[in-house]
Amino acid sequence: MSRDNGELEELIKRLLADPDLREHPLNFALGQLWFQYRELLNRMERITRMSDAYQSMARQRELSLAERFDKQLRQLEKVARISDRYQHMMRELNIALKEAATHDPLTALANRRPLIERLKAEMERSERLGHSFCVAMLDIDRFKRINDGHGHDVGDTVLIETARVMEAEVREYDLCGRWGGEEFLIILPESTLALADDIVRRVRGCISQLKVRVGDEVLSITVSAGLAQYRGDGESYSELLNRADAALLQAKRDGRDSQQLAV
Numbered sequence: 594m595s596r597d598n599g600e601l602e603e604l605i606k607r608l609l610a611d612p613d614l615r616e617h618p619l620n621f622a623l624g625q626l627w628f629q630y631r632e633l634l635n636r637m638e639r640i641t642r643m644s645d646a647y648q649s650m651a652r653q654r655e656l657s658l659a660e661r662f663d664k665q666l667r668q669l670e671k672v673a674r675i676s677d678r679y680q681h682m683m684r685e686l687n688i689a690l691k692e693a694a695t696h697d698p699l700t701a702l703a704n705r706r707p708l709i710e711r712l713k714a715e716m717e718r719s720e721r722l723g724h725s726f727c728v729a730m731l732d733i734d735r736f737k738r739i740n741d742g743h744g745h746d747v748g749d750t751v752l753i754e755t756a757r758v759m760e761a762e763v764r765e766y767d768l769c770g771r772w773g774g775e776e777f778l779i780i781l782p783e784s785t786l787a788l789a790d791d792i793v794r795r796v797r798g799c800i801s802q803l804k805v806r807v808g809d810e811v812l813s814i815t816v817s818a819g820l821a822q823y824r825g826d827g828e829s830y831s832e833l834l835n836r837a838d839a840a841l842l843q844a845k846r847d848g849r850d851s852q853q854l855a856v
């Protein structure tokens with residue numbers, strides 16, 4: 594309300610309250626006008642209050658919408674983070690499972706499964722392309738003595754070291770794995786028996802150079818090996834391995850630290 598309005602209102606109130614002017618012909622009209630003016634003023638105040646309340650409600654609603662949106666966004670981000678972590682874990686788990694299914698946990702060499710798969714693939718390739726391939730079965734000599742004399746942990750170290758040398762010495766496309774116990778298998782693709790014989794001799798030579806220290810003692814390791822070339826003509830992989838095994842047995846009988854070719 595402005596200052597002028599305030600003064601005018603005071604004047605009107607005074608005029609309407611003046612007993613001398615009660616009978617004045619304009620008094621009734623002024624009274625009516627004053628009444629309507631007050632009504633209008635009240636209505637405008639109500640409308641202003643409603644408008645203020647509405648605006649405040651709208652502001653409140655906007656705020657709570659923004660808050661809800663923010664909250665949902667934060668939840669979504671959390672879910673996305675959990676899902677990322679979960680996927681990462683699943684990937685790691687998959688790799689670990691695959692590794693466990695295909696590798697020997699002690700030496701980290703291939704286990705029987707990939708060895709057999711590779712054998713079958715090489716047999717199929719050999720039948721198709723006429724390329725020859727060989728297998729070599731290698732066995733650590735007198736390994737039981739190492740275990741019995743120095744303990745299982747030393748035996749494990751010998752297995753690990755032997756595997757490391759073996760893998761380092763074969764060609765890139767050869768596959769070397771742990772067949773079981775102290776027995777290893779090397780698959781030598783694209784190899785005649787004579788070439789495989791040379792490679793295995795070199796591998797055995799390197800293993801015999803290995804020095805495994807146990808306290809003050811240094812252990813020397815030797816291995817015996819039996820080699821067989823794939824015959825084709827429907828020979829199965831187990832027949833091929835049996836021939837290599839028989840040759841290995843012969844090498845052991847011959848005094849160990851040697852290798853024999855299967856017939």
Ligand SMILES: Nc1nc2c(ncn2[C@@H]2O[C@H](COP(=O)(O)OP(=O)(O)OP(=O)(O)O)[C@@H](O)[C@H]2O)c(=O)[nH]1
Binds near residue numbers: 699732734746773849
């Ligand atoms: N430390 C250790 N020993 C193993 C493992 N697997 C098998 N062996 C042991 O390897 C030894 C194999 O002994 P044998 O089959 O008698 O052969 P060997 O003493 O090497 O004799 P030859 O093969 O005839 O020279 C056994 O004592 C098994 O317990 C292994 O993962 N770790």
